[in-house]
Amino acid sequence: MHDYIAHASGADHQVRIFAATTKDLVEQARQYHHTLPVITAALGRLLTAGALMGSMMEGEDASLTLRINCSGPVKGMTVVAKTDGSVKGYAINPFVDLPLNAKGKLDVSGAIDLGVLSVVRDYGLKDPYVGETQIVSGEIAEDLAYFFANSEQTNSSVALGVLVDRDQSVKQAGGFILQLMPNTEERVIAKLEENIGALPPYTTMLEEGMTPEDIIRRVMEGLDTEFYDPIPAAFVCDCSEEKVEKVLLSISRDDLKEILDDGKPVEVACEFCGSKYEISHERLKSLCEAAGLQYS
Numbered sequence: 001m002h003d004y005i006a007h008a009s010g011a012d013h014q015v016r017i018f019a020a021t022t023k024d025l026v027e028q029a030r031q032y033h034h035t036l037p038v039i040t041a042a043l044g045r046l047l048t049a050g051a052l053m054g055s056m057m058e059g060e061d062a063s064l065t066l067r068i069n070c071s072g073p074v075k076g077m078t079v080v081a082k083t084d085g086s087v088k089g090y091a092i093n094p095f096v097d098l099p100l101n102a103k104g105k106l107d108v109s110g111a112i113d114l115g116v117l118s119v120v121r122d123y124g125l126k127d128p129y130v131g132e133t134q135i136v137s138g139e140i141a142e143d144l145a146y147f148f149a150n151s152e153q154t155n156s157s158v159a160l161g162v163l164v165d166r167d168q169s170v171k172q173a174g175g176f177i178l179q180l181m182p183n184t185e186e187r188v189i190a191k192l193e194e195n196i197g198a199l200p201p202y203t204t205m206l207e208e209g210m211t212p213e214d215i216i217r218r219v220m221e222g223l224d225t226e227f228y229d230p231i232p233a234a235f236v237c238d239c240s241e242e243k244v245e246k247v248l249l250s251i252s253r254d255d256l257k258e259i260l261d262d263g264k265p266v267e268v269a270c271e272f273c274g275s276k277y278e279i280s281h282e283r284l285k286s287l288c289e290a291a292g293l294q295y296s
């Protein structure tokens with residue numbers, strides 16, 4: 001089963017739910033970034049959230065950025081997603097090694113600790129919408145639910161999970177985001193609370209062979225549910241020499257001058273996928289001149 005996002009609406013469109021299986025894309029991220037298990041889980045949860053939230057947005061050119069800046073040893077993570085299910089991301093420090101938490105689980109909140117979660121929704125028009133919230137739990141799903149409630153005035157339920165195998169590869173990954181329209185009937189809320197309260201952890205359901213559709217049916221049990229076409233999901237990096245050059249020109253002038261004075265080619269690695277680009281001294285010089293930056 002490849003990665004995809006199932007989605008449905010229910011209870012007469014008062015509820016919408018997106019549920020994903022993201023094992024392949026989280027494994028891809030692990031291989032790109034050589035993440036240790038706790039960061040495989042942390043980044044995997046954020047990537048899954050990104051894929052879900054991106055696919056919930058409208059508009060072909062729309063994109064979503066989730067960023068965590070934090071005091072814990074991971075220091076921060078960035079995930080960028082589009083509406084077509086493509087997502088990419090990285091952790092500032094992928095090499096965090098922490099003991100398991102009191103429940104015997106990977107200590108994601110210990111890797112994150114305190115900080116800020118920001119959500120940027122860019123629809124390709126005017127200025128992007130930027131929302132920000134304090135990290136309340138560091139487990140990511142709770143932080144996103146808090147963000148939806150406080151920053152976007154949307155009641156939601158968020159579940160995210162990554163199960164790391166003994167050989168450190170990704171065994172299961174996925175999650176769901178359920179959102180309620182304003183004025184959702186009490187009986188619908190009560191039913192959902194009952195169903196979600198009885199739900200095993202998300203990766204346990206995947207381990208039992210349940211598909212995202214099965215999980216949606218279980219969450220929506222007792223409520224009418226209408227399914228839409230699933231959306232394939234994948235880790236996709238759209239980096240290119242041109243984009244890398246743009247980033248290079250945006251660094252501080254002192255740093256640029258130093259690189260130019262050095263006279264050597266610059267090697268730049270894409271932070272999302274690790275692809276390496278080499279830009280020659282001559283090329284950089286002409287780029288600076290074209291951008292109106294004078295150094296000599």
Ligand SMILES: [Zn+2]
Nearest residue numbers: 237239270273
């Ligand atoms: Zn890349």
